[in-house]
Amino acid sequence: MSNSLENDIAALLPRLRRFARSITFHREDADDVVQIAVERALTRSAQWEPGTRLDSWMFRIVKNAWIDEVRARVRRDQLFAPEEEGEHVGDDRAEAQQQRMAIEQALRRLSEEHRMVIGLVLVDGMPYKEAAEVLEIPMGTLTSRLARAREALQALLSDRTRNKE
Amino acid sequence: MSFSDETLMAYADGELEPALAARVEEAMRADPRVEEAVRRHRALRGDVFAAFAGVLDEPVPARLQPVAAPATATEPASKPVSAPVADAGTATVHSLEARRAARQAQAARPAPARPRWGALAASLAVGVLAGALGWQAFDNAGQAPFGRRGGAMVAQGELADALSHRLAAEPAQADAVRLGVSFRDRDGAYCRSFMLGTTGGFACRQGGEWRIPVMAQAEQAQAGAYRQAGSALPAAVLDAIDQRIAGGTLDAPAERAARDRGWPGGK
Numbered sequence: 412m413s414n415s416l417e418n419d420i421a422a423l424l425p426r427l428r429r430f431a432r433s434i435t436f437h438r439e440d441a442d443d444v445v446q447i448a449v450e451r452a453l454t455r456s457a458q459w460e461p462g463t464r465l466d467s468w469m470f471r472i473v474k475n476a477w478i479d480e481v482r483a484r485v486r487r488d489q490l491f492a493p494e495e496e497g498e499h500v501g502d503d504r505a506e507a508q509q510q511r512m513a514i515e516q517a518l519r520r521l522s523e524e525h526r527m528v529i530g531l532v533l534v535d536g537m538p539y540k541e542a543a544e545v546l547e548i549p550m551g552t553l554t555s556r557l558a559r560a561r562e563a564l565q566a567l568l569s570d571r572t573r574n575k576e
Numbered sequence: 577m578s579f580s581d582e583t584l585m586a587y588a589d590g591e592l593e594p595a596l597a598a599r600v601e602e603a604m605r606a607d608p609r610v611e612e613a614v615r616r617h618r619a620l621r622g623d624v625f626a627a628f629a630g631v632l633d634e635p636v637p638a639r640l641q642p643v644a645a646p647a648t649a650t651e652p653a654s655k656p657v658s659a660p661v662a663d664a665g666t667a668t669v670h671s672l673e674a675r676r677a678a679r680q681a682q683a684a685r686p687a688p689a690r691p692r693w694g695a696l697a698a699s700l701a702v703g704v705l706a707g708a709l710g711w712q713a714f715d716n717a718g719q720a721p722f723g724r725r726g727g728a729m730v731a732q733g734e735l736a737d738a739l740s741h742r743l744a745a746e747p748a749q750a751d752a753v754r755l756g757v758s759f760r761d762r763d764g765a766y767c768r769s770f771m772l773g774t775t776g777g778f779a780c781r782q783g784g785e786w787r788i789p790v791m792a793q794a795e796q797a798q799a800g801a802y803r804q805a806g807s808a809l810p811a812a813v814l815d816a817i818d819q820r821i822a823g824g825t826l827d828a829p830a831e832r833a834a835r836d837r838g839w840p841g842g843k
Contacts, residue, residue, distance in 0.1 A: 416642075417642040417643070420642045421641055421642055424636045424640055424641070425631065425632045425634075425636060426632070428631055428634070428636065428640070429628050429629075429631035429632055432628060432631050433628055437811075437814075438811065439811070439814060439815075439818075442637055442639075442640060445640050446639055446640050449640060449641075449642050452642075453642055453643075507626070510623060510626075510627065511626070511627040514623060514624055514627040515627060518624075529624060532589065533620070533621050533624040533625055534624060534625060534627075534628045536625065538591065539586070539589070539591050554582050554585075554586065555582060557585065558581055558582045558585050561585065561617065561620055562581075564620065564624070565616070565620055568620075568623075
């Protein structure tokens with residue numbers, strides 16, 4: 412195993428964590444999924460072809476690690492709804508903070524497919540073509556799925572705005 | 577000229593080829609509705625991006641760093657991370673439990689740097705939180721749900737009753753107690769997580785009492801639009817459970833069996 416692959420994976424960790432945070436329901440889950448993905452990647456490093464995009468490959472492993480964990484998570488969460496971000500309890504929340512929480516909450520209400528596509532294109536900023544590769548779907552499917560996901564997200568956020576008024 | 581919403585979205589994302597992008601720009605100049613549609617796509621993209629941008633600045637936990645040997649002491653390399661067995665859900669439970677166990681094994685694990693819940697040692701928390709929450713009101717019998725025995729905080733009243741007798745799968749009762757997971761700690765004692773109003777914690781059965789090592793206050797959900805208030809176990813409590821749990825959480829039959837035997841074990 413080459414050290415350079417490990418270094419390259421290490422360099423991707425912040426992005427992988429950010430993506431995982433957008434598709435999971437708990438912070439700890441996000442890091443668990445990334446950890447599982449890193450271990451899987453190292454175990455299967457022979458499957459990665461040098462010269463192809465390491466990030467697409469790693470994001471795909473993260474996505475699959477999460478999908479494999481979903482049922483277990485749902486079971487674990489039957490008793491407690493998804494964790495809130497609670498680190499600012501008691502603070503005066505800035506508007507940006509409220510906005511961030513609203514978006515996280517809205518994302519959790521999206522379907523798995525919609526969260527994935529939002530996580531790749533809007534959160535990570537991945538081009539459509541690469542996002543389609545990660546999700547292993549055609550470009551046309553990616554585009555229409557992304558449009559529907561945005562619509563759903565926008566609707567949830569608009570509901571919130573209305574409820575506040 | 578009219579463009580589909582997908583095309584306007586792709587324009588906002590910088591995904592259109594130059595010729596088509598130029599036509600969209602033309603349409604934006606001609607039609608404020610087109611311009612508004614593009615603006616909304618950009619705004620949503622910007623908001624979502626900003627919501628997660630901070631993660632990049634967080635220190636990456638050491639446990640995520642790739643290491644030459646992927647196997648850890650608690651998970652031999654021979655064990656597949658995701659075994660293709662009949663019940664994939666069960667397999668992944670093991671995988672996650674193994675992850676937790678590995679996390680525990682990292683004795684030198686640095687404290688998480690991210691901002692987090694105010695975790696309060698339960699022995700210090702009782703006065704503060706009890707006052708803040710008016711816990712007495714939760715107990716119809718007039719007994720506070722928490723008391724002290726020596727230096728330890730213990731459950732009493734309805735909370736102790738629920739911990740001793742109620743199964744997690746049972747429907748919610750009229751009181752404010754909701755039970756979560758049950759597990760054995762590293763001393764062999766049975767422990768159960770609970771929510772009481774907006775306070776989450778867990779209690780371990782020791783010496784015939786439910787001792788509470790940690791509690792933290794959960795946040796009230798905003799505006800109630802998306803979820804019920806206080807239904808989530810605070811992260812500080814989850815962390816504390818991670819530190820103490822031996823093996824996995826009990827499934828429903830195991831929990832029932834432990835209850836029926838009176839939660840034996842512990843020191």
